[in-house]
Amino acid sequence: MKIVIGADHGGYALKEVVKTHLLEQGYEVVDKGTDSGTVSVDYPDYGRAVAEAVAAGEAPFGIVICGTGIGISMAANKVPGIRAALCTDPYMARMAREHNDAQILAMGGRVVGPGLAVAIVDAFFAAEFQGGRHARRVGKIAAIERDHCGTR
Numbered sequence: 627m628k629i630v631i632g633a634d635h636g637g638y639a640l641k642e643v644v645k646t647h648l649l650e651q652g653y654e655v656v657d658k659g660t661d662s663g664t665v666s667v668d669y670p671d672y673g674r675a676v677a678e679a680v681a682a683g684e685a686p687f688g689i690v691i692c693g694t695g696i697g698i699s700m701a702a703n704k705v706p707g708i709r710a711a712l713c714t715d716p717y718m719a720r721m722a723r724e725h726n727d728a729q730i731l732a733m734g735g736r737v738v739g740p741g742l743a744v745a746i747v748d749a750f751f752a753a754e755f756q757g758g759r760h761a762r763r764v765g766k767i768a769a770i771e772r773d774h775c776g777t778r
Contacts, residue, residue, distance in 0.1 A: 627751075628654040628685040632672035634698065637691030637735035638663035640743055644689060644733075647744050653751075656685060669693075673701030673732075677708045680729050688730040689747065699732035706775060709767065714738060716749035723753035725760045726767075 629648055633641035638660055648655050658675040660667045669692040676688040688710075692698035695712045702710035710730035711722035714737060722728035731750045733743055755761075 627687070628656060630656045630658060630676045630679040630685045630688040631690075632658035632660075632676040632688070632698075633691035633735065634660055634667050634669040634672055634693070635663050635665060636669070636693030637695075637698070637733070640733065640735035640738065640740065641689075641691050643740045644691070644743055644747055647747065669698040670701040673698040673710075674705065677702040677705035677710065677730060681705050681707050686729065687751070690730060690732045691735050693734055693736040695732040695734035695737060699730075702730050702732065706771060707768075709764070713746050713750070715742070716745045719746045719750035720753040723750055724756045725763075727755040727760070727764045 631641055631645055645655050645657060658672060673690050676690050679685060680688045690698040690702050699710045699712040702708055708730060709726055709728045710732050711726060711728040712732040713719040713722055719731060733746060
């Protein structure tokens, strides 16, 4: 499976850890940047790049990382059709997939350590959307988006 990943300078180090882990697990990883943890860059650029790639079907899932995960998840969620979930533990990651059909996992490089990040990533990709009542709720999220954004 292909996964698109991106981070700003605050998430760069964790992105590299996560990317290495994904490659070791046999995933194909498309890195949208940044390529440095020392040069200050703007997290919306990387959240947008990953979210647009997922929305366009370049990959079914993405991961975005900034210092806290907050800003980059906000940016990713502005792309129509995207559901990016900021997760700080494996339970949240599992629920993001099972109940919310999230396609993008967001984390904070200054909030989550490498070992926990790997556990979060593994939980996210091990889970599957459960559908049922959750599909109705995800549909309501899409309806809000349509009503306010004129999209799908």
